[in-house]
Amino acid sequence: MNASVIIFYIIAAAIIGCGLLAVTSLKIFRSAVYLLFSLISIAGLYFFLDYEFIGAVQIVVYVGGIVVLIIFSIFLTQGSGGLMKKPALGRIFFAGLATLFGAILTYMLINNQLFIPSNQQAIAPSVENIGAQMLSTTEHGYILPFEVVSMLLLSAMIGCIVIAIKVKTPELKNSVEIKEVEFGAADNHTIENTDIKIVV
Amino acid sequence: MNQFLTISFSSIAAAIHNWLALSIPNETLVKVIDLTITGVLLLGFLVVLCFFLGYMERKVAGFMQARYGPNRVGPYGSLQIVADTVKLLFKEGLTPKASDKFLFHLAPVIIVVASLLVMAPIAFASNFQIWDISIGVLYMSSVSSIAVIGILMAGYSSYNKYSLLGAMRSGAQIVSYELSVGLSLIAIVILSGSLQLSHIVESQRDGWWIYRGHIPIIISFVIFLIASTAEINRAPFDLAEAEQELTAGFHTEYSGMKFAMFLLAEYINLFVVSAIAATIFFGGWMPFHLGHWEAFNHIMNFIPGFIWFFGKTFFIIFIIMQFRWTFPRLRVDQLLTLEWKYLLPISMVNTILVTVMAIMGWHF
Numbered sequence: 001m002n003a004s005v006i007i008f009y010i011i012a013a014a015i016i017g018c019g020l021l022a023v024t025s026l027k028i029f030r031s032a033v034y035l036l037f038s039l040i041s042i043a044g045l046y047f048f049l050d051y052e053f054i055g056a057v058q059i060v061v062y063v064g065g066i067v068v069l070i071i072f073s074i075f076l077t078q079g080s081g082g083l084m085k086k087p088a089l090g091r092i093f094f095a096g097l098a099t100l101f102g103a104i105l106t107y108m109l110i111n112n113q114l115f116i117p118s119n120q121q122a123i124a125p126s127v128e129n130i131g132a133q134m135l136s137t138t139e140h141g142y143i144l145p146f147e148v149v150s151m152l153l154l155s156a157m158i159g160c161i162v163i164a165i166k167v168k169t170p171e172l173k174n175s176v177e178i179k180e181v182e183f184g185a186a187d188n189h190t191i192e193n194t195d196i197k198i199v200v
Numbered sequence: 201m202n203q204f205l206t207i208s209f210s211s212i213a214a215a216i217h218n219w220l221a222l223s224i225p226n227e228t229l230v231k232v233i234d235l236t237i238t239g240v241l242l243l244g245f246l247v248v249l250c251f252f253l254g255y256m257e258r259k260v261a262g263f264m265q266a267r268y269g270p271n272r273v274g275p276y277g278s279l280q281i282v283a284d285t286v287k288l289l290f291k292e293g294l295t296p297k298a299s300d301k302f303l304f305h306l307a308p309v310i311i312v313v314a315s316l317l318v319m320a321p322i323a324f325a326s327n328f329q330i331w332d333i334s335i336g337v338l339y340m341s342s343v344s345s346i347a348v349i350g351i352l353m354a355g356y357s358s359y360n361k362y363s364l365l366g367a368m369r370s371g372a373q374i375v376s377y378e379l380s381v382g383l384s385l386i387a388i389v390i391l392s393g394s395l396q397l398s399h400i401v402e403s404q405r406d407g408w409w410i411y412r413g414h415i416p417i418i419i420s421f422v423i424f425l426i427a428s429t430a431e432i433n434r435a436p437f438d439l440a441e442a443e444q445e446l447t448a449g450f451h452t453e454y455s456g457m458k459f460a461m462f463l464l465a466e467y468i469n470l471f472v473v474s475a476i477a478a479t480i481f482f483g484g485w486m487p488f489h490l491g492h493w494e495a496f497n498h499i500m501n502f503i504p505g506f507i508w509f510f511g512k513t514f515f516i517i518f519i520i521m522q523f524r525w526t527f528p529r530l531r532v533d534q535l536l537t538l539e540w541k542y543l544l545p546i547s548m549v550n551t552i553l554v555t556v557m558a559i560m561g562w563h564f
Binding site for chain 1: 228300302303306333334335338339341342343345346348349352353356357364367368371375378395
């Protein structure tokens, strides 16, 4: 048992332990923090395997992006400071059952897989190689999935902008104009007091 | 390069490593001792650095406001910061009763650890780096984003509405300004063709990028300065701890050494950001070379690399410190407008400019 095996088991224990804590903790914010530690440990595993690029991307995407978003939504939720309700017994039972079957399925898949070491020369996971592979149009190139994913992201971004954009409908302007005509120089207070609803 | 000055940081480090490897047979143990020495040296360096930066900040503040700054404790007030540290050490560390204790204690640790991790790929002198990782620039920008989690954690666990507001502001700020920082760094990555910091420094042997890349690189340098000042929560972007509105923002409830850790992290971040700017735009430890003036270049080579590195870094720290006393604080909406409507479009167009420049070979 050498040092690298020990380091691997420490990282693996951190991933699984933090993952378990994330689902069992009754405080929602702590769950998010444990999830964060689990994701950072996975990044640590990538660094340990010398896949530095993937590790850094893992941190950028999950830690800098997704967990921050989760934490923000927790901040904006009312009563997020209190303890969550303990799940009902039935739910625990079925969740345990689902986990058990999932574990068995994974075990069987791994068991059937023969891990034969490849004869091919390993390609260095440098940024140059990743970039070249990503944009390569040859047989094992990833140009098509890359472009499809970029289209997906573009449409998602446009969708976000469309949802977030402030629409100034022409009806609103008309109604405001009518209001001005009807009340003349009357200020906002009088408009509120007259109890007239302006339908947008 | 320097035939007369054979003693360099890299040779000292190599000598220590060789001596350890000779005297201790176990390879793993040698590695562990190497790492321990590196860690202790780094921490010692950072403590001294933070003392110096604290002193410098006050002196610069005095300079900008036409007053003396600290001038009572020690010669020219140089021991003032030591006195302050001793005061902080003896303060009681209070924990709010309703706070989430575990996260409350964890938050300053995360912030400090995040800023320590970013120190790893910084090249202090030729071949003198803790970790010459192949994705240096990406690593730095990714790891520095962990700090925002610490800030959010501190704000949430304090059970204080000011802390929470400060943390929310800081989260929005850091997440948005990260984009501009990344894009301005990409400009240099395009020109030098590598993410590795040692390669980027090496690519500036004939001239620093700020000169060789002329207009687009100067634009990206200015964007980097603005955006990174925002990312480390310094004035005029210190909305997260705006004293007049939020008492002290996300660290309102912290006192004693835990408060000192936030201060420590702030100064480390300031140094890291300036060191990145010095490395990327001003050539790191690379001396100032002028074209084919052999005699001039030779004289410049006699100045050791670490003096060049620290000179450039402290020049940029000085600029960032001046911002604090020059510009008024931005409002939240102005802050977000500045990033999303001005800095981000400018840096995107600038990235295209740099790409065209790199393809056409318009740089020097």
